[in-house]
Amino acid sequence: MMNSNPMFINNEKIPNIPLIDRFPFPFKGDSYRYSNNSEALDPPFLLVITPEYFEEIKLKRQILHNKKKQAYQSFAHSLEAQWGILEMIINEMTSLYPNYFHVEKNESHWTFFNYLLEEEQSFIFGDSSSLPFEPLDFIGRHIQEDLVYIAQRDGDLYMDAGQLCFPANWSIAFNLGMTYTEFHSPVPHFSDSGLAEKVRNFLLRMEAGKPWTRLNWTLTVEPILDTFPETFDEWGVKKDKVTSKNAGELIHLRTEDQRLFRLPRSNGILFSIHTHLISLEELSKNEEWFIRFYKVLNDLPDYIAQYKGFISYKDKIIHYLDKTMKTTEGVIK
Numbered sequence: 001m002m003n004s005n006p007m008f009i010n011n012e013k014i015p016n017i018p019l020i021d022r023f024p025f026p027f028k029g030d031s032y033r034y035s036n037n038s039e040a041l042d043p044p045f046l047l048v049i050t051p052e053y054f055e056e057i058k059l060k061r062q063i064l065h066n067k068k069k070q071a072y073q074s075f076a077h078s079l080e081a082q083w084g085i086l087e088m089i090i091n092e093m094t095s096l097y098p099n100y101f102h103v104e105k106n107e108s109h110w111t112f113f114n115y116l117l118e119e120e121q122s123f124i125f126g127d128s129s130s131l132p133f134e135p136l137d138f139i140g141r142h143i144q145e146d147l148v149y150i151a152q153r154d155g156d157l158y159m160d161a162g163q164l165c166f167p168a169n170w171s172i173a174f175n176l177g178m179t180y181t182e183f184h185s186p187v188p189h190f191s192d193s194g195l196a197e198k199v200r201n202f203l204l205r206m207e208a209g210k211p212w213t214r215l216n217w218t219l220t221v222e223p224i225l226d227t228f229p230e231t232f233d234e235w236g237v238k239k240d241k242v243t244s245k246n247a248g249e250l251i252h253l254r255t256e257d258q259r260l261f262r263l264p265r266s267n268g269i270l271f272s273i274h275t276h277l278i279s280l281e282e283l284s285k286n287e288e289w290f291i292r293f294y295k296v297l298n299d300l301p302d303y304i305a306q307y308k309g310f311i312s313y314k315d316k317i318i319h320y321l322d323k324t325m326k327t328t329e330g331v332i333k
Contacts, residue, residue, distance in 0.1 A: 013100070013116060016051045020285045023278045026215040026255045030295035032304070036199050038260070041211040046259055046272050047092055047143060049100065053116065056144045056225070060165045063226055064141065070230050072137050073176040074149075074161035081149055081266035082135035082161060083126055088263070088270070089139050101142075114142050137163055145259075148172070148271040150180070150203075157203060157269070159183055166225040166275045168218050168254060169232070169309060186307070208264040216256040218308040219317070223252050223277045242313040247320035248281040251313075253293065280317070284324060294321040 063071050074082070090112060093101040102113040111122040121138070123130040131138050140147050140163035148162035157180040164172040175183040180200045206212065220227060221238040242250055257274040284290045297318055305311040 014049060014051050014053055019278055020282055022050065023283075024215055024255045024257050024276055025286075025289050026217040026253075027289075027292050027296050030292060031299045032296050033301075034195060034304075036195065036202060038199075038202070038212040038214045041213040041259055044209070044211045045092055045096060046089065046145065046211075046261065046270075047096060048145075048257065048274055049097060050144065050276075053144060056166075057117070057141070059225065060144075061141055063165045064137070064163075067228070067230075070171065070173055070228055071165045072134075072140075072163045073172045074134055074136065075177070078136075078149055078151065078161040079128055079134065081151065081263060081268050084263050084265040085147065085149060085270055086135040086139045087125070088261070089143065093143070117142075134161075136161055140165075144274055146273040146275070148273070150269040150271055151266070152204065152268055155204070156180070157200065160268070164273075166273070167228055168216075168220075168256065168275075169227050169229050171229050174229070203260070203269060206260065206262045206269060208262040211259060211261045213257065213259045216258055218254050219310040220252045220254045220277065221250050221313075223279070225275055225277065239310075239312055242316050244316045244319035244323065247313070247317050248284070248324065249279060251280050251310075251317055251320075252277045253280065253283060280320065290321070291325065294318070294325065297321065 090101075090103050090110075094103050100114070100116050102115065104111045104113075105125075108125045108127075109122070110125050111120060113120045121131070128134060133141070136147055136149060146162070146164045146166055148164065149160050151158045151160040159172075159175050159178050162172040162176070164170075170183075180203065181196050184196050221235070221242060224235050224238075227235050238250075255276045255278075257276065259272045259274075261270040261272075262268075263270055280290075280293075283293065297314065300314075302311060302314075305314045310317070
């Protein structure tokens with residue numbers, strides 16, 4: 001059974017690498033436009049364990065306790081695929097991080113150990129009644145990534161299940177059951193340009209054993225991971241606090257490390273999202289990144305800034321970046 005005392009133990013077990021040395025900076029050039037920027041995932045793994053593990057797992061579980069309908073949704077017909085996802089992730093956890101996780105398998109009787117949280121859970125593989133939560137929901141409570149299951153049937157892609165605790169202003173509760181083009185319809189120029197159809201066809205052709213990855217980004221006021229549209233009244237008002245003086249402290253570059261895996265059993269796709277946040281002050285420690293971000297923001301069309309939700313304070317950020325570079329050794333070449 002799951003340990004009844006889920007105390008988070010000493011997080012010194014996870015190497016404390018400085019954020020600036022491990023942040024996934026999303027820009028490869030001085031300009032940004034929507035594109036299919038997917039790359040082959042090498043090595044082909046889903047998980048990344050960071051020093052924020054304990055804090056983010058605690059927050060995930062709080063959200064799932066207090067706002068379950070917002071953060072977790074599924075169709076009953078997704079359960080078989082969920083077991084495939086649980087198996088895939090547990091196998092990866094225990095092979096990549098044997099000091100953190102372990103599993104004992106006796107035919108269909110499994111016992112999963114999370115050494116970081118001092119928890120264990122015994123269950124019968126394939127029997128959802130033997131777990132405290134649905135398989136996708138259970139395993140998602142042990143990893144930092146959000147997990148979305150996209151089923152492929154009738155020549156299309158459908159969002160059939162998901163644990164989405166750290167959304168960038170979208171909702172699994174709203175998007176459940178939508179097709180790929182439907183849940184991407186709010187993205188400006190994505191559908192009209194034909195790019196949505198191209199990406200959809202790319203996903204339909206994905207092969208098992210050949211996962212893909214891409215980095216998405218936006219900006220967030222304060223280091224808030226859970227920007228649900230349902231709670232916009234709580235975090236959206238913070239935009240009014242931004243000035244050119246406090247932007248370095250308040251504004252955080254939010255990068256989503258998105259990974260896509262074809263599931264061989266269900267033929268669906270697992271979409272994982274690991275969200276990373278870094279303040280602009282911290283970003284300035286890498287001069288090349290800081291200057292590139294400045295150039296990207298100066299060149300960014302307003303329709304993208306509008307969709308990403310920072311058009312109201314875009315000019316204040318640019319003013320902050322410009323002033324910061326002029327008062328430091330970093331000078332735009």
